[in-house]
Amino acid sequence: MTSTRNDRPDTDVDVVVVGGGTAGCVVAARLSEDPSRRVLLLEEGPDPQPIPPIVSDPKRQSELILESPYVRMYDVERSDGSSFPLLSGRIMGGGSSVNNLAVVRPMRVDFDAWATYGGDAWSYDALLPLLRAIEDDPDFGDDPIHGSGGPLHLERSYRLDETVDPPVRALIAAAGDAGLPPCHDLNVPDPIGVCASPYNIVDGRRQSTAVAYLEPARGRPNLRIRADTTVVRVLLEAGRACGLEVRDPDGRTATIGARQVVVAGGVFHSPQLLIRSGIGPSDELTAHGIAPRVVREGVGRGYQDHAVVYVTFQGTTELREDYVIPKVRLIAKSDPDRATPDLHVFMQPSIRMEGLPPLLPVSVRLLEHRATGRVRLASADPDELPIVEPALLQHPGDVEAMAGGIAFVRELVGHPALAEFYGDLVNPEPDADMLEHILSSYISYYHGVGTCRIGAADDPLAVVDAGLRVHGVDGLWVADASVLPTVPHANTNLAAIMVGELGARAVAAA
Amino acid sequence: MRLEGTIDIAAPPEAVWAVIIDPRDLAACVPGVSDVRQLDERTFEGSVRASVGPIDGDFAFRSVLATLSYPDELVVDVEGTDSVTKSRVVAHIEAGLSSTSDESTTLAYRATVTTKGRLAIIGDMVLRATAGMMIGQVTKCLRSRLETPA
Numbered sequence: 091m092t093s094t095r096n097d098r099p100d101t102d103v104d105v106v107v108v109g110g111g112t113a114g115c116v117v118a119a120r121l122s123e124d125p126s127r128r129v130l131l132l133e134e135g136p137d138p139q140p141i142p143p144i145v146s147d148p149k150r151q152s153e154l155i156l157e158s159p160y161v162r163m164y165d166v167e168r169s170d171g172s173s174f175p176l177l178s179g180r181i182m183g184g185g186s187s188v189n190n191l192a193v194v195r196p197m198r199v200d201f202d203a204w205a206t207y208g209g210d211a212w213s214y215d216a217l218l219p220l221l222r223a224i225e226d227d228p229d230f231g232d233d234p235i236h237g238s239g240g241p242l243h244l245e246r247s248y249r250l251d252e253t254v255d256p257p258v259r260a261l262i263a264a265a266g267d268a269g270l271p272p273c274h275d276l277n278v279p280d281p282i283g284v285c286a287s288p289y290n291i292v293d294g295r296r297q298s299t300a301v302a303y304l305e306p307a308r309g310r311p312n313l314r315i316r317a318d319t320t321v322v323r324v325l326l327e328a329g330r331a332c333g334l335e336v337r338d339p340d341g342r343t344a345t346i347g348a349r350q351v352v353v354a355g356g357v358f359h360s361p362q363l364l365i366r367s368g369i370g371p372s373d374e375l376t377a378h379g380i381a382p383r384v385v386r387e388g389v390g391r392g393y394q395d396h397a398v399v400y401v402t403f404q405g406t407t408e409l410r411e412d413y414v415i416p417k418v419r420l421i422a423k424s425d426p427d428r429a430t431p432d433l434h435v436f437m438q439p440s441i442r443m444e445g446l447p448p449l450l451p452v453s454v455r456l457l458e459h460r461a462t463g464r465v466r467l468a469s470a471d472p473d474e475l476p477i478v479e480p481a482l483l484q485h486p487g488d489v490e491a492m493a494g495g496i497a498f499v500r501e502l503v504g505h506p507a508l509a510e511f512y513g514d515l516v517n518p519e520p521d522a523d524m525l526e527h528i529l530s531s532y533i534s535y536y537h538g539v540g541t542c543r544i545g546a547a548d549d550p551l552a553v554v555d556a557g558l559r560v561h562g563v564d565g566l567w568v569a570d571a572s573v574l575p576t577v578p579h580a581n582t583n584l585a586a587i588m589v590g591e592l593g594a595r596a597v598a599a600a
Numbered sequence: 601m602r603l604e605g606t607i608d609i610a611a612p613p614e615a616v617w618a619v620i621i622d623p624r625d626l627a628a629c630v631p632g633v634s635d636v637r638q639l640d641e642r643t644f645e646g647s648v649r650a651s652v653g654p655i656d657g658d659f660a661f662r663s664v665l666a667t668l669s670y671p672d673e674l675v676v677d678v679e680g681t682d683s684v685t686k687s688r689v690v691a692h693i694e695a696g697l698s699s700t701s702d703e704s705t706t707l708a709y710r711a712t713v714t715t716k717g718r719l720a721i722i723g724d725m726v727l728r729a730t731a732g733m734m735i736g737q738v739t740k741c742l743r744s745r746l747e748t749p750a
Contacts, residue, residue, distance in 0.1 A: 152655050156685045156718045163718070172601065175720050402729035439653025441729050445631025445737060449729050517729045530602075531728055 103130040103314070105597060106334060106348040108321050108363065110137065111184025112583055113570040114354030115299035116590025119241075119306070121597060122313035130314045130346065131304075132336065134359075135160065135180035137317035145187055146296050148289070154188055161188050164358065166478050166534075174533045176395075176478055178356055182317060183300030185356070186583055189536075191289045191296060193244040195221060196578035196585050198279035199430050207575040208544040208556035214279060220591055224584070227288070230275065241302045242587065244288040248417040250274055257511050258418055261437060264505035268498070270422055282421050282431045299587060322472050324351055324367040324566060326383050331566035337472070350565050350597055354590065357538035357572045361390035361465050362476045364542065364553070364568075369560065378470045384562040388551035390476075392543045393463035394577035396434075396535035397482040398455045399528050401496055403503055404513035405440055405448035424456070424494035431579065432457045433495045434535075435502075450512055452503065454495040455535050457579040460485035465541045483532055492528050537582040539574040557596040558589070565600075569593025601727055603711040607739045611746035613671050613697045613705045619742065620674060620695060620707070623663055629741035631734050642668075652726055657684040672696035687717030707742075 107118045110133030118131035144150050144158050155161055160181040165173050179188035201214035210216055222237030229246050230236035250262065250272045262272060265284045273283030290297035307313055322335040322343065331351040337343045353360050365374050368383030370390065375382045420435035434455040441449040463481030468474045483489050503512040514520070518527035545552025547561045554573055560566040570593075571586040578585050609616055619625050623644040627636040636646035642665040647658050661680030667673050678691040693711040700706075715723040 152653070155721060156655070161718070163720070173720075174724065177721070400725045400729065404733070441726055442651040443632040443730055443734075444634075444649060446730060446733050449733070451725060451729055516732050519732055531724070533724070 103128045103346065103348050105350045105352060106130045106132065106346055107352045107354055108132055108324075108334065109134070109184070109353065109355040109359065109570065110182045110300070110304070110315070110317070111179065111354055111356050111570060112186040112299050112586040113184075113590030113593065114352075115183055115186075115304040116587055117352050117354055117569050117594045117597070118313060118315075119299075119303035120591065120594035122307050122310050124598070125310070125312050127598075128312050128314075130316065130348070132319045132321060132334075133182050133315075133317045134320050134355075135182065135317065137182040137300075137315060141187075141296075141300070145181065145183075145298075146301075147294065148191055148291055148296055149294075151190065158188075162475075164475055164478050166480050168530065168532065169484070170530050172530060176358075176480065176534050176538065177536050178358060181300075182304065182315075183298035185536075185586070186290075186298035187296070187300055189581075189583055191291060192581045193225070193242065193277070193288045193290050193584050194580040195277040196580045197281065197430065200576065200578040200580070200585075203576045204544070204574065207549075207552070211556055212544070217588065220588060221584075224587055224591065227277075229288070235278065241306075242290055242299075242584075243292045243297055243302070244290050246274075246286045246288045247291075248286050250284065250286050250418070257437070257508075260505075260507040260510060261418065261420075263507040264502050265420060265422075267505060268422075268502055269426070270420060273421065276419075276421060280430075282423075285419050285421055287417060287419055299590070303590075320472050321355075321363060322366070324353070324363065324369075326367065326563065326566075329562070330564040350567070350600065352567045352569050352593055352597055353542075353560075354568070354570045354593070356570050357393070357541050358465055358476050358478060360568050360570055360572045361541040361553075362467060364389050364560070365467055366470055366472065369563065374467060378467050380470055384560075386553050386561060388543060388545070388549075388553045390465040390541050391462065391551055392540035392575065393465055393478070393480055393538060394459050394461075394540045395463075395480050395482055395538045396455050396457055396577060397459070397488070397492060397532045398453050398535050399492055399496065399532050400438070400451045400453050400517070401499060401515060401527075402441070402449050402451045402517040404516050405450040405511065406513050407448065407511055422495070422498060424491040424498065430458075432491055433498070435495070435499060447513075449516060452499050454492065454499055456483075456488060456492050456495060457577070458491075459483075459488050459577060461488065462540065478538075480534065480538070482534065483529060489525065489528060492532070493524055496524060496528070535581075537577060539571045539577050539582060539585075542568040542572040543575040544573050545575065557599075558593050559596065559600075567593055567597055569596075601713045601724055601731075603709070603713070603731055603735075605709060605735065607707040607709070607735075607742065609705050609707065609739075609742055609746055610703055610748075611705055612702055613699045615746050616697055616705045616707060616742070617670050617674075619746065621665065621668055623665075626738075629738050629745070631730075631737050642666075650726060650730070652722055655684060655722075657682050659683070659689065661689075670697075672698070682719050682723075685718035687715060687719030687723065689719065689723070690714045690716070 204212040273285035276285040333347040461484035542553040667675035
């Protein structure tokens, strides 16, 4: 296994991309399409070549998350003092190298929301051509809303109309009676129903952005890639980014000059790097003794994510993994009077323990949140992880929506078709305080956004403009999911890829 | 994760106490526990096997009876490691007995379980999902062993 580190100094590049995550790989690959542009991609994690099977083989997903060195955990606290982890990918490709491979577009309402911060350029109609250009979707091909020939191949391995698995048939029947239709394509602008999930897999191999975007670009003489490299700070001169201070694994520091700097460290590390560079809220800069260069109160604020709560039923049978989500998911509403679905519901694989009947968890994933959290520095040390205060379920309306989702699930599994598989509720116990269960057990769907969000210069919490340039600094962009001002009603990987594409276009046009 | 509750058993407190302070005896009532071995007067080892979807794991634990003060204070500290993620789990369990008559005992328990490491990604969900049913099985087992049929 080798890394693409090299010993030549990387001075005088045109563009340096900080972070080889989901979006960073897209930015570097797109910008290096122009052979006259010298691009350097820096990643703090490793860049193993060939990609190890534990990463590339989707069948080893559980092993990848639970055992591999490529996942980083951030312990966060609930309001009752208990804790749960947030996760990120620490390898070339970032989250796209460790996620569950779902290719889910944001809904139309998400683009509508983002357009209120970023203008018409962020509307669904404006971004649909880009979404189509990203994908290669053989199930729908080159139709008005899908694309073919793009770098990201996706396919639906599990067609609802072909399935013969009894539990999925039962789920489709029960959901149908609950008003949820079969949904063969969840990438329509307003999806709802029992949906077959599309995945970015080709011939059994994960299509992370390190594969779909970066792999074809690796041979370009104008693209250099350095893994295992820590970026200490962005260097600023006369209101303009002019390079980076970096540190290699041996602790040697160096500076890299660049005309343009793109920060793509992800929702936790992009704000961390900006603050270390003197671009951030005044209280954070003061607290850590960092000389302020540009005070932007929004850096690190605005964190949003999806909360997940499990409810578990006694099983009348085991559900093996072949039967269950993530191949099929429900996109549903916590309240039937809502205009927009706000839930993903997954029937999870069974838990088995000697002496107990099989237990069948169902996860309820709330797709919108009113409260916003924050990412702060633990210290100015680049080796120290930031402190994340996710503020999940901190708004009474969000808790109410989660409770509505759980009530929906309890009613759903009581349907005669599903009662063949699902028995009594065992966690929480049927007479337990549901509010207490929600607030003491929620975890994350790992879809953080918002810590460097877009907005106008006079918006006190905006960090970047609609073209992703950092307010108050020339030559500096942020291009990852941290710029999204609200968490989408979808998994965030595709949104992050879209932001990477937008970032590359913005830098190329500057 | 915190667990708290009571179990009513129609048996004398001395009989209940004798079972709950003997991990080998108690383990026979706890689903999934096997290979319990006594290391010294107050220290025991054992394992628990559980599966979640395609993941099969063993949890090897060591428990120490930290406080034994009949009838109202039993403190047990449990530490262990799972075979899949090598994560560390620490549990602190407090229990006590009260009785309203010679033949009626209430066992009150309070436990805090903390998971450190990758197991935290799924371990909390598994613990919550199984805890209620395990306690139900323990209750049923204790009653069956200690209560005299009417």
